[in-house]
Amino acid sequence: MHYNERYSSMIYRIIFKDFKSNIKNNICFFLANSIGIAEFFVFWGMYTLMEKIMKSGVTGEDGIYDIVLSVGAIAIFSTVLMVYSMMNYVRLRLRNYSLFVIIGMKKRTMYLLLALEYFMGWISSFLLGILTGRILLRGVLKIWHEAFPEYVGAANVGTSVYLTTCKVGFAIMAAVFFALMVWTGNRDLSSLTVSEEAKEKRPKKLSWFIAVFAGLGLMGFGYFQYSGSVARGWPYVYSHLEWIMGGFLVVAFGGGMLLEVIHNKHEDLYIRNLLKFNRLYSKYQSNLLFFLMLLSVHFLALSYCVAGIAEMQPIGNYEKYYPYDAIWMAQENDKDQAFSEMLVKKYNGTEDSLPMIRVTNYFSAEHIGISASSYKEITGKQCELTGSEIIFAVSERKSLSERTVKSDMYKELNQWLVPGKLTDYWNRYITSPDTKMAAKDLEHHFQLQNVHVQNWFGEYGVASNCEDVVVFSDDYFKEQRQRMLKNPEESTVLKLFSFPEECRKQALKKLKDYVDTYGVKDSEWTAQKQSSLYVTEETVLELEKADIFKLSNKLFIMIILFLSGLFAVMIKTISELPSYRKRYEFLECMGIRRKMRKKTISIEIQSIPDIAVFSAAILSVPYLQMHILRQNSRGIVLDKKIWLYWFAIVMVYLGIEYVFQKIFAIYMNHIISD
DSSP states (O other), X not given: OHHHHHXXXXXXXXXXXXXXXXXXXXXXXXXXXXXXXXXXXXXXXXXXXHHHHBOSHHHHHHHHHHXXXXXXXXXXXXXXXXXXXXXXXXXXXXXXXXXXXXXXXXXXXXXXHHHHHHHHHHHHHHHHXXXXXXXXXXXXXXXXXXXXXXXXXXXXXXXXXXXXXXXXHHXXXXXXXXXXXXXXXXXXXXXXXXXTXXXXXXXXXXXXXXXXXXXXXXXXXHHHHHHHOTTSXXXXXXXXXXXXXXXXXXXXXXXXHHHHHHHHHOHHHHHHTHHHHHHHHHSHHHHHHHHHHHHHHHXXXXXXXXXXXXXXXXXXXXXXXXXOSEEEEEOSSHHHHHHXXXXXXXXXXXXXXXXXXXXXXXXXXXEEEEEHHHHHHXXXXXXXXXXXXXXXXXXXXXSOTTOBOOSSHHHHHHSBEEESOOOHHHHXXXXXXXXXXXXXXXXXXXXXXXXXXXXXXXXXXXXXXXXXXXXXXXXXXXXXXXXXXXXXXXXXXXEEXXXXXXXXXXXXXXXXXXXXXXXXXXXXXXXXXXXXXXXXHHHHHHHHHHHHHHHHHXXXXXXXXXXXXXXXXXXXXXXXXXXXXXXXXXXXXXXXXXXXXXXHHHHHHHHHHHHHHHHHHHHHHHHHHHHHHHHHHTTXXXXXXXXXXXXXXXXXXXXXXXXXXXXXXXXXHHHHHO
């Protein structure tokens, strides 16, 4: 009895010393889990709060999709990081605990102690991740709100974010532990003590080309969803995740077969680079999860973020796209007409005007309605419209005028229309659960004969899909306008003003004061703030602020994605430090020069990160072309210079990635060689 107590005490002292000797690796794995939980918490928190904090339409929509796509990429990254860290931790501890079984510990006791140690470590890393994530999320939201109060409101993190993060983290922890216990139960104890240097299998046979074709097919389906999505939406989001998984399958299985071809058909190349290729040939399966982590973050950074930043360039100088200083949707009455004549005469301005009506769509947005005769007066082209036939002209400041829009987006958004401003009646009609879906409410359907872009007055509906131009037949327009002329709450004439620079400010102030006092009151039910008066200078200022906001969003996300990849590389390399030291000693024993030893280790450290970032860069080329074609189908013509901006941004990203990887490899070489 006394002997058993002493033996048990000795076993537990050995366990404690073993845990202490591996404390750096254990901390490294649990720190990786904490980072994964913190990142998931931050981006999931932003996702759940985005509808509360986003105020402005176009910036809000872009900000929402920035966050949604980031959540997708970070969800993949953080989930894989948590799986990777927990899996490697359990496998490392299993190898150690199996030795304790050999010297007398019961297998059941081994599992209980391992589960207890694993659970306690996970709890610690989870709490650290939640605390870190909470601090980061509150800081990001505060900075975001203070920097851009026009677009981002204040909000508090709800309990649902904590619960979701807890569920995801616990599910991953439990799944990894259960899977590894099943895997362990089917193996001999002796096999668990085998060194981690055991060679892993990789795809070799041509039959694995099925996986490559599956990846290409998944990317093709992603292209279909990306280009066919209406006003973006979930298919647009899913397409990015499909490209990540498709690219992963192509590189993972195609890369394995490429290594086999090099090994069998190009022996000289294989022999010359044997030491450099070692990590790819011997640890192929272990590196797949790591590769997926890096590909997910680098792909989103180099595709979605870079395309969005390149599309906005150059920022500023928007005044050249606006032919007028202000547009005013007024009433056709003596009072408004007298004021307009006085304003133009007093400030040496000019005024153009044409009959118009307000038009409301099913999505609570207002447009400008004109007649076929006015259309001919503006464009010089005849359009034969009868009954419910219309032409929809999208306001787009940077596009070629009258370019046809191939996308069905505007048809789906604006097939349902009612003449007049959005009133309380129509707001209740649209939002009522008893109202038919827009596609089935045929009573208010119009027949779109053509959809094209234009910049006749300037693009003022920048908040969302609003303030576009609807062209009606002369008879229909006359009938509806006659009805609205009797309603003092409806705009019936569009006045377009231009003033000399020296008196523009005074004239526009006078105009704004008059509209505030006597003008048509704006609808309070539109989805985004719309007005009967738009001043170009204010619109341009709003556009510049909005672009800076969108640019800062994408840069913030790029930095987070870049740092995430860098953290993953650091954690993986540090956790494999003993393995690198063994290899360094082996190379030294083989007589390899010190310079060559360091170069070989550096290549091993950088190989998977380099493959991931260059794979993402290659995938970003067809992504940008896909983005350009999608925008063209919507009538938005992107200048060919977008390729130059894209190339410059990608080169900067790759350069920074290379510098950081090189510095880290030099640092790790210094530690390994000591």
